[in-house]
Amino acid sequence: MSTHHLLMIEDDTRLAGMVSEYLSQSGFSVTHMTDGESGLAALRDKPADLVILDLMLPDVDGLEVCRRIRAFSGDMARVPVLMLTAKGDPMDRIIGLELGADDYLPKPFEPRELLARIRAVLRRHQTGATPEHKLMRFGALEIDRDARVVTLAGQPADLTSYQFDLLVALAERAGRVLTRDQIMEAVRGRELEAFDRSIDVHMGRIRAAIEEDVKNPKRILTVRGVGYVFAKQQA
Template sequence: MAAEVLIIDDDTRLAAMLSDYLRSAGFTTRSAATGNSGLQEIARKAPDAVILDVMLPDHDGFEICRRIRAGSGLPILMLTAKGEETDRIVGLELGADDYLAKPFSPRELAARLKAILRRTQGSSSIAPMDILRFGRLEIDRGQRCVRLDGNERPMTGYQFALLVNMAENAGRVLSRERLMELTKGEELEAFDRSIDVHISRIRAAIETDPKHPRRIITLRGSGYIFARNQDESDR
């Protein structure tokens, strides 16, 4: 079944162009011209992913992203103004899975959507009980969730994929560039700060004290390392 994408953008010409291209790429689409109507569409029937513009007539995209993320892990790709790094960082901090700056290539947007959906939908080859355990922390690759002391911790699809890649390489130093390659499946520019924002959000979810992390350690100038031994119970 084709994945359905909800486009929330008040630029009706752009939305129509995206709809046409995404349909040719194998998606089905719906559109909403305001943040409120987008939320209503999601409540009526949740799509498989959302394309969300930052600039909307009733609410900004950040507020809509926050409202969506408060109720679901629905994949979100945000559209930001060209060169507005602050917009991208804020969007990621609020739970967006990815961002794309305008103007952009529809082909790149479709490729990013497919990458997001691959990460969030997972692979059917993963066994339901395939769980990585690190003391009090459990990373359930089958259910695609993270639990700390048995309690599920909130995380976006991208952040979950990033955490799995780090956990599967526990004890190894991974550069930011290598983490981006593993998680996105594509080469990104080395100065892209999105990886740091996502790791900060993961730490907030799984660390007892995010300011003094014991699970994801920063090695200045080298990258990150996911610790093998993290809790007293590991020793």
């Protein structure tokens, strides 16, 4: 059984040492870097299965590091990113999600919660169980659940693993209005704070990837005061 390789970019060496030891005992291989530039270099040198990225770094901040990771080519651009943020600062979390982070965890945190988040993100990133309908088509939009790839008119859509699962959850229930709670329950993996805007941020990212006109969406529609619906009939 292969060991997942994690890259932790964190300038707090004491925290990183404790976390690395805990994750190593849980079966992970961990590489630790103390700043953004060395972290990016390490990722280029040895691809990781997941990046644990601190928001506050001494050289390049975590948001910029996340932006650069998503600007990589091929599989490197799709590596899951779990961002560590300052507690009580929702704007940083929102910006991080907009830049393509898959999840976030506010400091201070329990190592067990970090481990649970890592496992949840990795599960979402992997193929997972075989669905009844492996390929879903909605006009020019195709969702391949086996390959975990979304294409629009033959061109790949840039989605994180969490956004892919959100899209699948909506597409499987096309025509049905879902509340934010129902969407989160369908995807599972992590609990969100009661007033967290994460779902709305992710929906905006998904729309940017699959809608011809983001300001006039035809596929994912907002039902004010309720939630979202994936349109059955699409061009």
